[in-house]
Amino acid sequence: MFTNQWRRCALLCLLLASACASAQDQDAERLRIHGSNTIGRDLMPALVDAWLRSLGFIQIQRRDINAALTELHATRDGLPLIVEIEKKGSGLGFADLVEGQAELAMMAQPLTARQLEDGWQLGDLHSPEQEFVLALDGLAVVVNEASPLRALSTQQLAAILDGRITRWSQLGGADLPLDVHSDGASSGTRDFIRQRLLAGAQVRRPIIGHAELAQAAQAVSKDPSALALVGLDTPLPANVRALPVSDTGIAVAPDPVGVGSEDYPLTRRYVLRGGPLMSALGRSLALYAVGSAGQRAVQQAGYRSLRLRQVDGTGTPDPRTPYGEAVAGATRLPLSLRFNLGSLTTYFESRSAGDMERVVAFMREPANRGRKLVVAAFTNDDPGNRLVPTMVSNERADIVAGHLIREGIPVVRALGLGGSRPLASSATEAGRVRNERVELWLQ
Structure with a gap:
């Protein structure tokens, strides 16, 4: 009897606790x-x-x-x-x-x-x-080291995925079938492929699916005729390499600078909007x-944060060009400042507004005291008037340099390089936005 009373009492307590929580x-x-x-x-x-x-x-x-x-x-x-x-x-x-x-x-x-x-x-x-940019993600296109392919365009990749390109000979390689590997059909990777490369359409060619993207990369290591679409942080075997990708402009590698600057065309943002x-x-x-x-929490959760850091081993342009001469001996920071020219309240687009604050904080760190910045700006080309792009890019370089100098950050040079390094076609609004950018190089 005592046991039954105890059970009833315990049940009543649980019900009361549940009711209170509810x-x-x-x-x-x-x-x-x-x-x-x-x-x-x-x-x-x-x-x-x-x-x-x-x-x-x-x-x-x-x-x-x-x-x-x-x-x-x-x-x-x-x-x-x-x-x-x-x-x-x-x-x-x-x-x-x-x-x-x-x-x-x-x-x-x-x-x-x-x-x-x-x-x-x-x-x-x-x-x-x-608009609050939380993190960056994206897609890497990887091939076997034995592949003669050194770069790929987004147009070629779209043609592979919609079935127009099925053999390596169509890309200048051997006459072998081109096998594509990735993860499952319902994955976020497939969603990004459809949105970024196929304008929302379905993939029309067979893709060999794997439970994990690392397995797709392993398959490429064993097959010189394979290509895989994997995550930016997917571990790659020693004989597998990621391809630079172009979007009607210069080809950009999915390295820390290419992704951090969003110059790499298969980068995407994770955003909060309110x-x-x-x-x-x-x-x-x-x-x-x-x-x-x-952003520390973003990084600790395993995502690519916007935390600013110096990246060693970044490539430098031809020193015989004005661009190469200006940044000689400097290291590029992993960002590209871009603009919101239609806004009445800010000159920079949302991420770049935060990046300017991050640059100032970064340059004030003890390890960077005494170091200086080079500001290099690019814009869209104008075949009818070569002078205008240079003037516009010079103006934007001066605006960024002026902001940094007012914050006490030394700038040794600011120059505009016009439309000399387009990332995308200026025929679209998205392409024009990507081309209008400012790079910062650390001396």
Whole structure:
């Protein structure tokens, strides 16, 4: 009898505890973050956890409600908070932002023209106040060391994926079938391939799928006629190399400078977007994510952060050119400053606005005191007037140099090099934005 009473008492206590927890959850303030599964799976929970701890929250618990919903529960000063991370895709996350069902949208792809139209009431969605670049990711194209192929264009890669190129002879190699390896058909890698290279269309050729991208790279190490699409951080066997890729401009390797600057064309951003009237908590999280502590959390979670560091072994241009002469003996920093020329509030696009702050902080580190910068600017070519691109690029180099000098950072030279090194075709808006950039070189 005593045992039965004890069991009833224990059951009652459990029910009361559950009811109290449920009531507490109902009373809790809730921050809703919706969007990309790629970001929401691991990166966003890690960022939210670090942010909560930085604010003094305790009793932090991660609850995976279902495959599409994760919640982080925490308390501070006895008040509960729930951060809701819903992972149903970038498009649905942005739609929820527009409709007021989410305060922040996680996006692993650029905004489309339709999304910009749908979100017109949200203001300048590309401003640093509403667009927060969390991390970088992308795709590497790898081949066997025995392959004669030294570079590939995005147009050639698209032709491989839609079935127009099926043999190496079409790329200047031997008359052998071209086998493509990657991971599973439902992966984020395949989604990026469709969005970046095939304008959203399906891949039309067979791809040999592997459970892990490292296995795809291993397959290439054993087959000189194979090509693989892998992650930027996928470990490569000794006899496998990543190809530089061009997008109608110069070919760029997926090395730390190529990816960090986003000059490499198969780089993508992981972004948080918010509206103009974010709550104090929402803006706090977004600003934390792009700040130094948040970027450390990004790196610790295994992603490519925007933390600025010197990269050894970067290539230098031909010293016989004005570009090569200007940067001789210097090392390029892994960034490219770009502009938001349509904004009324800022000169730089969102990531570059933060990069300027990161550059100043980097140059003030004890290890860099006494070091100097070279500023080199590029713009789009104008076949009808060669003088205009040089004037425009000189103006932008001077603007960046002036900002750095006002912050006490020494600049030894600032020059504009016009349209001499295009990354992409200037026939599209996206191409023009990529070409209009400023490089910083550390002496």
